[in-house]
Amino acid sequence: MKKVLKEKIQFLPQVLILFVFAMISVAVLHPNIRKNLRSKFLPEKRQILSTVSGDVIGEGQDLKVVKVKSKAGLFLEVYKPTQEGFSSKIAQIKLDDRTDGYFNFNGRASNLALKDVNGDEIAEIIAPSFDEDFVAHLNVFSYNNFTGQFELISE
């Protein structure tokens, strides 16, 4: 009887190791746990939804407009090419809505487009989105030369 108890105690460290190993395996294999662990260790996921190029500030140079989705919401980012061949971010605009949207642009479904809508010969950025009630919004941003900012000109 005493011998059996002693053997059980001897096995205890091995059982503990097995138990810890099993816990780690569950954490690695279970998608939800893995997702939670990953979100704690990795930087915020950034998804590029769409990219267009055009002269959106009227300087005769094509700028790159990127529609981005991240945990913080929907964003438009505007990049200007530099002489060194890189591009520098000149604007980051946060959209009020969090869900990407599409609209009919020149007969095609588009989630980002450039078009001069106010007739000043400078293209506006058109970025559709959906609000929490799934109501579609067509966000139109125009560059203001005086403030150096992109301003929402649609409702």
Ligand SMILES: [Ca+2]
């Ligand atoms: Ca315009």
